[in-house]
Amino acid sequence: MNKPSAIEEILTNRTRPKSPPAIQASATFAWRALLRIRYVPEQLFDVTVFPIIFLLMFTYLFGGAISGSTGEYLNFVLPGILVMTVSMITMYTGLDLNKDIEKGVFDRFRSLPIWQPSVLVGALLVDTLRYLIASTIMVTLGYILGFRPEAGFSGVIMGVVILLLFSFSLSWIWTMLGIIVRSEKALMGISMMFLFPLTFLSSVFVDPSTMPNWLQKFVDINPITFVVDAVRTLIHGTGTNGDVMIVIYISIALIAIFGPLTMYFFKNK
Template sequence: MNKNTTIEEVFQNHERPKKPGALNASATFAWRALLRIRYVPEQLFDVTVFPIIFLLMFTYLFGGAISGSTGEYLDFVLPGILVMTVSMITMYTGLDLNKDIEKGVFDRFRSLPIWRPSVLVGALVVDAVRYLIASTIMITLGYILGFRPEAGFFGVILAVLVLLLFAFSLSWIWTMLGIIVRSEKALMGISMMLLFPLTFLSSVFVNPTTMPNWLQVFVDINPITFVVDAVRGIIHGTDAMSDILMVIYISIGLIVVFGPLTMYFFRNKN
């Protein structure tokens, strides 16, 4: 349509606009999520303030008591808190979707002639950016406090990529629950009920060998433990291939199981 086209000519044109492709639709919803952050920057508090609080609190309150040195404990605990922080903020994918459902925006999206999963994919892509911001803040603060990864810069990059893969797969659980549950508070309660035991009963803060035998049984099969051990091993240059493979298997399993379930509830939401 050129600038000389009249309104009558527009309405008389019976040619339907082309349906947007999957990539364009996903990019549009990703841009929408970015705009929400732009106009409500408080949404970034969970990826900016919380990582700093967690790292400072656990390093300087418990470092001396657990390791005898805050410096030694920082090297041990930073990868764990990194995994814990990113895992915690994965719930916001489902929370944002639940808000759209409550406001009625969700029904409007489902009525559009677009690739249906683009609504979810766009949001998940932007959430990956949030996870990257949290990881960057955590590692930067660690460097300021004296953290030095033995594997160097490329080891840190690889560790963050492994963590992002797991966080992306974990987000599908909260996305599915965001469609099912009827309120934002209910989803928050469910996510906290699941995430707190998984993150605290793991190798985030202490070596599992210091725990009672009955507790080690759970810790050793906890998915968060595999992620922490993989990230910690990569950052410090130790042999972590078995843990990395386990994280990949777990992530693929979560996506394969909860991806189709999420789309099923997405299509059949009343």
């Protein structure tokens, strides 16, 4: 008899292969997300073109009117626009997930003998890399335009780190909605309905003390305001470390709440 081929040996072998470790499975799905960017580089427009447009537009359109000098306004507004841009980019995590669900890809993933959260964790890790790219582009452009952080480059790094932590936690909300919502357009509408008021009604563009009292009350409890204040504290050395700790607590709470909810809907929907 002819010797059985390798495929025949695998098919006749009754021993179930071991499941890959969680880290390896997550890395595999992260690599899948990177390959998608490689073959469709247009996906990076939101982290390359948009930050540049936002920074140039708001600095030179409103800088002179608000601060009397575009240079002074640039130092104030860059941390805010950095938070706004990265926060708005987080919604694309849910949009990509929703596309995979519509195509039926996730039905196959859920049938695999792997650590199930790796499907989502891998994608979220790559999205965090996208947030880092957007932050790097914006800070680099800011330096070219004359941005000078009072806390130095180390303060900028710490500010970006705290922003990445918050963005990672915020992505879990859109990931959960990406599983629940039926269409990509509906998810985009929901995300913009929340992100636009939160980002514009905050301390991103102006000092809240210049706002009406009734508006200040909302701005003061806005999570985006906490993040902007924390990033400004680290970049310019103003404020207190309490601003940073509040953002850390908010990020942990978001992951603790929406992480399990996301996995529940992922397994049962």
